[in-house]
Amino acid sequence: MTGADMVLEALEREGVTHIFGYPGGANLPIYQRLPQHPKLQHILVRHEQGAAHMADGYARASGRPGVVFATSGPGALNLVTGLATAAMDSVPMVAITGQVGSKVVGRDAFQESDVIGCTSAVTKHNFLVTRVQDIPKTIRQAFHIATTGRPGPVLIDICKDAQMADGGEFEYPDEVMLPGYQGQAEPDLSRIEQAAAAINAAQHPVMLAGHGVILARAQEELLEAAELAGIPVGTTLLGIGAFPVNHPLSLHMTGFMGTGWCLKAVQNADVLVMVGMRVDDRVTAELSTFAPNVKSFIHIDIDASEMGKNVRPHLEIVADARQALQALIPRLQPPPESRASWITQIDRWREEHPLRYTRSNGHLQPQDVLMDMYGRCDDEAIVVADVGQNQIWAALWWNYARPGLFINSGGAGTMGFALPAAIGAKFARPEKPVWCVAGEGGFVMTMQELAVAVEHQLDVKIVLLNNFSLGMVRQFQDDFYGGVRSQVDLSVMPDFVKLCDAYGIPAVEVHKGPEIAAAFDQAQRTKGPFLIDFRIDPEANVYPIVPLGKGLSDFVEAPLEIEDLVLEPAYEI
Amino acid sequence: MRSEKELVISLLVEDNPGVLNRVSGLVRRRGFNISALSVAPSERPGFSRMSMTVDAGHAEVDQVAKQLDRLIEVVEVRDLTGPELIHRELLVGRVDDSGAATLTKAGAQVLRQNGHGIVFQYTGDDLAAERLIEELKGHGLRELSRSGPVAVRR
Numbered sequence: 219m220t221g222a223d224m225v226l227e228a229l230e231r232e233g234v235t236h237i238f239g240y241p242g243g244a245n246l247p248i249y250q251r252l253p254q255h256p257k258l259q260h261i262l263v264r265h266e267q268g269a270a271h272m273a274d275g276y277a278r279a280s281g282r283p284g285v286v287f288a289t290s291g292p293g294a295l296n297l298v299t300g301l302a303t304a305a306m307d308s309v310p311m312v313a314i315t316g317q318v319g320s321k322v323v324g325r326d327a328f329q330e331s332d333v334i335g336c337t338s339a340v341t342k343h344n345f346l347v348t349r350v351q352d353i354p355k356t357i358r359q360a361f362h363i364a365t366t367g368r369p370g371p372v373l374i375d376i377c378k379d380a381q382m383a384d385g386g387e388f389e390y391p392d393e394v395m396l397p398g399y400q401g402q403a404e405p406d407l408s409r410i411e412q413a414a415a416a417i418n419a420a421q422h423p424v425m426l427a428g429h430g431v432i433l434a435r436a437q438e439e440l441l442e443a444a445e446l447a448g449i450p451v452g453t454t455l456l457g458i459g460a461f462p463v464n465h466p467l468s469l470h471m472t473g474f475m476g477t478g479w480c481l482k483a484v485q486n487a488d489v490l491v492m493v494g495m496r497v498d499d500r501v502t503a504e505l506s507t508f509a510p511n512v513k514s515f516i517h518i519d520i521d522a523s524e525m526g527k528n529v530r531p532h533l534e535i536v537a538d539a540r541q542a543l544q545a546l547i548p549r550l551q552p553p554p555e556s557r558a559s560w561i562t563q564i565d566r567w568r569e570e571h572p573l574r575y576t577r578s579n580g581h582l583q584p585q586d587v588l589m590d591m592y593g594r595c596d597d598e599a600i601v602v603a604d605v606g607q608n609q610i611w612a613a614l615w616w617n618y619a620r621p622g623l624f625i626n627s628g629g630a631g632t633m634g635f636a637l638p639a640a641i642g643a644k645f646a647r648p649e650k651p652v653w654c655v656a657g658e659g660g661f662v663m664t665m666q667e668l669a670v671a672v673e674h675q676l677d678v679k680i681v682l683l684n685n686f687s688l689g690m691v692r693q694f695q696d697d698f699y700g701g702v703r704s705q706v707d708l709s710v711m712p713d714f715v716k717l718c719d720a721y722g723i724p725a726v727e728v729h730k731g732p733e734i735a736a737a738f739d740q741a742q743r744t745k746g747p748f749l750i751d752f753r754i755d756p757e758a759n760v761y762p763i764v765p766l767g768k769g770l771s772d773f774v775e776a777p778l779e780i781e782d783l784v785l786e787p788a789y790e791i
Numbered sequence: 792m793r794s795e796k797e798l799v800i801s802l803l804v805e806d807n808p809g810v811l812n813r814v815s816g817l818v819r820r821r822g823f824n825i826s827a828l829s830v831a832p833s834e835r836p837g838f839s840r841m842s843m844t845v846d847a848g849h850a851e852v853d854q855v856a857k858q859l860d861r862l863i864e865v866v867e868v869r870d871l872t873g874p875e876l877i878h879r880e881l882l883v884g885r886v887d888d889s890g891a892a893t894l895t896k897a898g899a900q901v902l903r904q905n906g907h908g909i910v911f912q913y914t915g916d917d918l919a920a921e922r923l924i925e926e927l928k929g930h931g932l933r934e935l936s937r938s939g940p941v942a943v944r945r
Contacts (some may be wrong), residue, residue, distance in 0.1 A: 334809060338816050343863040346809070363863060397838075398805060398866040523857035530851070 221381040221386045222247040226255040228357035231390050234285050235259060236276060236645050238269035240317055242289025243329055245316030247381035249287075256566050261645065261674070264666040266293050268638040270300020270771045271664065273311050275639030278625045279600055280646035281435075282308040283364050290316050291329030294375070299632055302340035306629030307456060308429060310369035312360050313341075320348040320377040323523045331452035333375045342370030348377050350385035350772060362394040367402050367789040368521045369433060405537035405545050413491070413533055414549035416514040416558040420489035422560050423449045426501070427471055429456035429628070430494020430519055430539045432621040437461070440493065448553030450564055452480040454495050456628040458613055459621040469564070474503040474764035474773075475610045478571025481762070481770045483564050491516045494539040498629070505529070507769030518542045571696060571762070573614055574776050581755030582731055584608070584683045588615040588655075590734045591681065594742065595651065600625065600643050604636035604656035608683045610760045612655045634663030637680065643669060644676045651742075652677065658684040658711055668721045671747040679741045680749040682714060685756045693759045697774075698766045714751040725749035794846065797826070799876060799942050802841040803833055803867040814841065822848040822860050827880075827939030838866060841880075842941040855925055858876050871942045878942035880920045882913040882935065890930030897923045916940075 219227070229237070237260045241249040252260055263269040266288045273284025279563040284304075288294050294315040302658045304311045317328040334346050343363050345356050353376065360372040365514055417423055431440055437460050444451045444467050451461040452469035462468055469480035484490065490512045495501065497517070502508040508529065509515070517524070517531035518539060525534040535542055553561075577583045588611055595601075603612040603626040618624050625643060626722075627635040640654035661682055671678050688706040695703050718725035724744055728737045728751065761776040804810050811830060818825050824846045829924035833840040847855050862869045871878070882890065885908050886894070894901065908931070913923055917940055 330870050335812065338813060339820055396863060454901065521861070523861055525857070526853060528849050 222251045224353040232361045237285045238272040239287025242293045244290035244378050266296035270297045272642035274304045275642030276646040277309050279643035286313040288315050291331045294333040303627050303630040303632040304371040310364040311371035313373040315375050317375045317377045319379040337373050341373050344373040346375045350380045350383040405542045410545045413516045418551045423489040424487035425449050425451045425456045425481050425491040427460040428454040428495025431460040434539040436540035447550040458624045459618045462619045463617045474500045479567035482567040485771045489514045493518045503764045504769040565590035584611045584754045585615045599651040601653050603642035604660035605631045605633045607760050608657045633660035638667045640678050654680045659688050675746040675764040682751045718749045723747045727751045729753045796847045799871045801869045806839045829939045845902040875945045880940045880942040881938040884935035887931035
């Protein structure tokens with residue numbers, strides 16, 4: 219069997235059904251054999267970055283690794299942003315790139331680049347394959363590494379001569395031999411006991427849940443632990459969905475754009491349990507004033523290197539979130555009487571610091587768009603957000619009930635992520651409504667992938683929150699950089715309705731609040747892709763926000779005039 | 792003296808092409824700094840031993856070993872820093888003939904002496920090696936090659 223057939227055969231053995239890719243000189247042997255493998259559906263993208271984000275969205279929506287093909291040189295290098303996005307957010311992916319022939323590697327051959335060197339920092343691991351007989355074993359290892367422990371992207375760079383060579387009989391190994399890659403440890407029960415003791419004795423406990431809870435499928439254990447011990451739970455941006463937002467114990471989102479009541483709770487907590495998260499700068503804001511009343515930081519994460527990287531925990535538990543919570547639950551006690559006032563206090567903070575926004579200025583408000591949308595999505599739709607204000611609005615003004623319903627580039631913050639990731643999510647979950655929420659700035663970075671949505675008549679609805687500017691950057695310039703608006707004006711943009719028409723995609727513009735519902739009605743009635751160009755308030759800001767360099771206690775809320783005052787909690791409790 | 796942020800780390804790594812690049816790339820991008828490094832085949836076929844002296848930079852010191860351990864090809868990370876450490880460094884260099892007495896006193900070995908200076912070798916711990924280098928600077932020390940410390944536990 220040739221190396222090319224071995225690649226495709228191995229992918230079938232791994233249960234792969236979708237490949238997002240782009241052919242070129244150095245992977246042509248694989249593409250030549252692709253038609254012989256009809257179980258593998260190949261989606262031809264329009265730019266390799268799109269392939270990487272599609273595979274990423276596919277993986278996040280399905281829990282299965284996303285697979286990418288690209289050729290050598292520029293093809294592989296175009297994956298770098300997508301690999302970094304997946305690596306930062308621990309998303310399982312396998313990218314297979316063609317490399318020039320092994321005999322010319324290092325001679326600056328046509329379309330040669332050092333893909334291993336260039337992707338080492340943005341992958342969990344990568345492999346250069348120069349010999350045909352190494353192909354099956356390497357693909358087996360790549361899938362194992364990508365999907366186990368803390369997941370992440372793995373790249374395999376396969377020389378063209380290895381793809382073409384005859385490697386004899388195909389044998390796919392069952393066992394993976396990786397002496398430096400251990401399976402993850404069982405939670406240390408003595409530490410679990412200590413954690414339970416600290417939580418049981420706490421007066422003001424708070425739990426924060428990150429992406430690790432979702433990756434470990436630990437949402438039920440988290441809910442059980444929280445309800446049993448009466449602990450309020452906030453999530454990180456990537457942890458959204460790990461805990462139902464409309465639960466009485468929900469603090470919604472934490473971090474420097476988190477809800478006021480969550481930040482109050484974190485800053486007053488005496489025991490803070492952080493599960494499946496990195497505790498990064500967006501969660502802590504100014505580190506020296508983060509959670510100043512905590513006597514016991516308990517950090518549960520599968521990656522030992524996260525312990526003490528940013529915040530030094532009192533108790534480190536290196537474990538899968540689900541296993542750790544399962545061990546914790548039988549040791550937790552119902553909340554003592556004395557803790558009732560803590561929950562009452564949080565309820566008071568929720569009333570004092572609700573999510574709110576101005577809407578009496580006559581402009582279309584993004585929050586109105588999202589709330590109308592939420593009202594018709596019935597907790598079923600997958601929302602894929604881009605990066606910027608649109609991302610935070612989509613995170614906060616929605617009532618995510620389960621994992622996998624909100625997808626975004628949290629760690630890398632990659633603009634242009636949403637459209638291709640939404641396409642990938644739709645391939646993964648064709649039965650689900652998929653909504654892409656993006657600003658016009660990010661949308662035009664990868665909008666060439668509209669062609670893929672058309673080609674496959676994907677039911678992806680695009681909600682463009684269009685303010686003709688880089689809204690988040692503009693807000694930062696206004697608030698933190700002396701009000702100097704520098705290079706944020708995007709007033710020259712295509713007419714998006716005409717642009718969509720050119721692709722054969724129906725689209726409408728919405729300028730006023732009363733038009734929102736009709737536009738969504740039309741989008742939902744239409745089969746296939748649909749775009750709504752919402753012309754939102756150009757001065758709309760994201761709130762709450764912690765000013766740069768300040769601590770979580772310094773969060774700033776929407777500055778409302780008395781006559782403007784509109785309080786709109788995202789949900790009812 | 793070593794700074795509190797400086798560690799002596801021993802790594803057992805798979806002897807694959809590019810493994811040194813992975814280790815050094817990780818050290819750079821995490822903001823650590825390598826001040827000494829030696830690599831050679833280990834007692835296990837297919838595996839190499841790296842001994843390195845690393846400064847943790849702005850990171851917490853335990854991050855060095857934890858981050859290195861995440862690399863797939865790193866099989867074992869041992870932080871040898873501390874009083875239990877036995878480490879030796881090899882120096883090979885050339886000095887003027889006037890350095891002969893200093894070399895003898897330090898226990899260095901003369902490899903070659905032909906009237907145009909002395910080629911010597913010396914093995915000792917890092918403090919002794921530093922001391923000898925300082926003393927030999929007054930005797931025209933040149934072409935000095937240092938192995939960097941290699942270490943085991945006591």
